[in-house]
Amino acid sequence: MKTAINELNSLCRSALEGSGWAQGDYEDAADAAVWLHAMGLDGMEAIDRLLGVAHQEEYVVEPALSARQGAGAEHTASCNGLAGCLLAFELAWARATQAGTGTVRISNALSPRLALYGLKVMCTRGRRFDLSWTENAGRHFATTSGHDDYPRYLGFNALASKTSSEIMVWCGVDGATSNGIAAAGQDVTGAIDAAEFDARYRDALWRGIEVDAAHIDRLIAWKSKVLVPESLASRAHGAGGADDGF
Numbered sequence: 001m002k003t004a005i006n007e008l009n010s011l012c013r014s015a016l017e018g019s020g021w022a023q024g025d026y027e028d029a030a031d032a033a034v035w036l037h038a039m040g041l042d043g044m045e046a047i048d049r050l051l052g053v054a055h056q057e058e059y060v061v062e063p064a065l066s067a068r069q070g071a072g073a074e075h076t077a078s079c080n081g082l083a084g085c086l087l088a089f090e091l092a093w094a095r096a097t098q099a100g101t102g103t104v105r106i107s108n109a110l111s112p113r114l115a116l117y118g119l120k121v122m123c124t125r126g127r128r129f130d131l132s133w134t135e136n137a138g139r140h141f142a143t144t145s146g147h148d149d150y151p152r153y154l155g156f157n158a159l160a161s162k163t164s165s166e167i168m169v170w171c172g173v174d175g176a177t178s179n180g181i182a183a184a185g186q187d188v189t190g191a192i193d194a195a196e197f198d199a200r201y202r203d204a205l206w207r208g209i210e211v212d213a214a215h216i217d218r219l220i221a222w223k224s225k226v227l228v229p230e231s232l233a234s235r236a237h238g239a240g241g242a243d244d245g246f
Helices: 005-018 025-038 043-048 083-099 112-121 194-207 213-226 232-237
Strands: 057-062 077-079 101-107 128-135 138-144 152-157 166-172
Touching (some): 025 043, 025 083, 043 112, 057 083, 083 101, 083 112, 083 166, 112 128, 112 138, 112 166
Antiparallel strands (some): 128 166, 138 152
16 A cells, blocks of 8 residues: 555654664664555565564774774664664764774664664765665665765675674765775675666655555554543543543
């Protein structure tokens, strides 16, 4: 069935809120999933991975200057929110601001492909980002120069390890060289350039997004968990009934 981008976004936000995600996280995740779905990258499967699951991803911010004497990775930190969507990119940016480059690794990623939306958000910030993530299809690669509206998806390596859900983000400034996240030397297929991303999004805005009815039903079921039960008071006074303080 066809649905408008804004309608699907609203439904995804409500479903994630009903699943227990906090404000901010459910907004970012919904934005990411709907954008991915508009790009033809099955954002609804990405949402499915977040509904009704424990909220814990782990991340490490690696030292930018690994050759420095005594340098070592920071301790692994747990995130009760969604580290693998936008937070990883902000952390990499902060480390690069300090030392020229920054690398963030996310382990136990709940829905790794959401990171591609995080890369899209960073596209026009004037810094290069490289991204890779691992999930069922293999290892995926994407990059942005920091001066384009959309990232470049470099493709995926179906032969890469599929045993863990991992995200790796690298940020560099002033011509810094990537530390090997990019797809160079990998047997990758399925690349999508920035112009194709733009065309797909414009088409989705005009024509809507095709979503399986089963996905819509599941989102509605989770959304129902945040609805106020109907009562005589709620019908007379609105949500909250006579106890809303007005």
